[in-house]
Amino acid sequence: MDEAKIQELKKKAEELYGNGDYLCSEAVFAVVNEYLGQPLPPDAVRITSGFPVGIGRAGCTCGALNGAIAALGLKYGRTGPKQENEKIMALSKEVHDEFKKQFGSTCCRVLIKKFEFGSPEHLEHCIMLTGAATEMVLKKL
Numbered sequence: 465m466d467e468a469k470i471q472e473l474k475k476k477a478e479e480l481y482g483n484g485d486y487l488c489s490e491a492v493f494a495v496v497n498e499y500l501g502q503p504l505p506p507d508a509v510r511i512t513s514g515f516p517v518g519i520g521r522a523g524c525t526c527g528a529l530n531g532a533i534a535a536l537g538l539k540y541g542r543t544g545p546k547q548e549n550e551k552i553m554a555l556s557k558e559v560h561d562e563f564k565k566q567f568g569s570t571c572c573r574v575l576i577k578k579f580e581f582g583s584p585e586h587l588e589h590c591i592m593l594t595g596a597a598t599e600m601v602l603k604k605l
Contacts, residue, residue, distance in 0.1 A: 470602045473499055477598040478591045488594045489515035489531030495598055496535035500605070503538050518572030526572045528590070528597035529563050535601050555604050562600055567593070 473495050480491035489512040497504055512534050514520050516527035533556050540552040564570050575593065579586035 465602060465605065470599055473602055474595045474599045478595040481594045482587070482591045487513075487516035487527060488590055488597075489513075489527040489534070491594050492528055492531035492598045492601065493535045493538075496532075496601055496605070497538055499602070500538055523571070523573030525570055526563070526575055526593060526597070528594045529560065529570055531594075532559055532563075532597040532601040536604060539605055559597075559600050559604060563597065566596065 477491040477495040480486045480494060481488055485491070486494060486509065490509050493512040494506070494509045497506070497508065512527075512531050515525075515530035515534075518524040518526065519530065536552060536555050536559065540555060542549050542552070560570060567575060569575055576586055576589060579589055
């Protein structure tokens with residue numbers, strides 16, 4: 465995939481989150497699912513609805529990162545028992561490690577600790593994280 469297409473899709477994910485259509489994980493997943501020709505119906509985005517704010521507001525793993533890993537599964541995930549899973553495992557770790565290296569953490573509460581929750585600055589930061597996670601996963605497809 466060329467860089468222009470990656471940037472277009474990254475922007476789309478940022479806009480889906482920024483305008484309130486979806487939260488972070490949902491935006492990443494929806495964009496990748498659409499890009500891949502919808503291997504799952506659009507309403508499958510619901511499987512990522514519990515990931516935002518560090519998994520249901522628990523503050524743990526960033527929802528955008530969780531959405532990216534779920535999106536990787538659209539292409540590389542197993543479709544039946546006992547199938548090989550080395551590729552999805554390796555790519556998931558690569559995305560995780562890249563995210564952690566770029567942002568210093570994968571933990572939502574750490575990533576947003578310097579922002580008042582719900583503030584424009586918080587939203588702007590999470591939009592950026594959503595775009596970055598989308599870009600990371602698109603580069604693995």
